[in-house]
Amino acid sequence: MSDAFFGFGSLPAGMDGKIVADEVGLEFGIYGPFRLRCVIQPVFSHDSGRLTPVAADARVVPYLKGQPVTMPEFLTEVAEADRSVIARICGLLPLANVHNLGVDDIAMLFRHEPAAGEAGMQDVAFMVRRLAGEGVEPSRLICAVEDGDEELVSALKALGLRIALGGAGQPDQDAVRRTGANLVRLDRASFQRFSADAVTGRLLRPVVSELKAHGASVLVEGIDSEAGLELAIAAGVDLLSGDLLEPSMLVGSVFDEGPREASQYRRGDCIVIPLFG
Numbered sequence: 001m002s003d004a005f006f007g008f009g010s011l012p013a014g015m016d017g018k019i020v021a022d023e024v025g026l027e028f029g030i031y032g033p034f035r036l037r038c039v040i041q042p043v044f045s046h047d048s049g050r051l052t053p054v055a056a057d058a059r060v061v062p063y064l065k066g067q068p069v070t071m072p073e074f075l076t077e078v079a080e081a082d083r084s085v086i087a088r089i090c091g092l093l094p095l096a097n098v099h100n101l102g103v104d105d106i107a108m109l110f111r112h113e114p115a116a117g118e119a120g121m122q123d124v125a126f127m128v129r130r131l132a133g134e135g136v137e138p139s140r141l142i143c144a145v146e147d148g149d150e151e152l153v154s155a156l157k158a159l160g161l162r163i164a165l166g167g168a169g170q171p172d173q174d175a176v177r178r179t180g181a182n183l184v185r186l187d188r189a190s191f192q193r194f195s196a197d198a199v200t201g202r203l204l205r206p207v208v209s210e211l212k213a214h215g216a217s218v219l220v221e222g223i224d225s226e227a228g229l230e231l232a233i234a235a236g237v238d239l240l241s242g243d244l245l246e247p248s249m250l251v252g253s254v255f256d257e258g259p260r261e262a263s264q265y266r267r268g269d270c271i272v273i274p275l276f277g
Contacts, residue, residue, distance in 0.1 A: 049262050109144055142162045164183040223242025
């Protein structure tokens with residue numbers, strides 16, 4: 001099936017036949033027997049005990065014969081010469097599926113793909129222009145970068161995008177200050193280290209406070225337990241995501257866009273890590 005009839009429409013040069021759309025307009029990538037599909041996980045803001053979905057964290061998952069495989073497993077099957085093309089596909093798919101979120105006015109968090117090189121930046125610029133022409137404000141798009149490359153951040157901001165810093169490991173506070181990132185991500189592995197015991201749990205609040213002092217909102221990923229939810233809320237985290245709140249789903253799936261009470265995830269048997277004393 002061709003994008004000329006379904007899906008996003010025209011895509012950047014070189015993507016013909018590499019990104020296509022199904023019968024309902026969901027864009028996916030093709031590499032040999034693999035299908036690269038976009039999955040999303042809702043991101044919730046927290047305010048006075050109420051959680052409201054404000055963004056969708058978009059990722060690309062490879063599928064083989066209808067079953068998901070890990071990205072490292074998939075990449076072992078990708079020829080070295082094709083790595084940059086795969087990186088371009090992974091960078092493009094979330095943006096090509098913005099209209100398939102199914103929820104109006106929430107932001108999309110997507111990832112910068114360094115392996116895509118200069119072509120990847122050109123792809124992002126192309127998609128931002130296309131989406132803006134269709135009524136999607138660039139400020140609804142949040143680009144996640146893993147380092148404090150000021151030149152890269154400046155180029156992305158020039159497109160009107162918001163910037164999320166961090167991912168692998170604890171974010172560098174100096175990089176947050178230098179880049180003026182809008183958002184700082186504490187990924188699952190980082191958050192699990194804070195959740196390990198009461199001593200490390202007490203360290204989360206000052207880390208969050210220092211990051212917020214630089215003007216950035218803080219997103220904690222990997223909220224998979226009641227204790228994790230309690231710890232993040234008590235530490236003053238702005239944004240939360242994880243399987244406890246809402247698991248990842250294929251783009252196009254329906255999720256409840258209304259606010260919900262944080263108390264609905266508490267069953268009375270969680271262990272709260274005290275932050276003081």
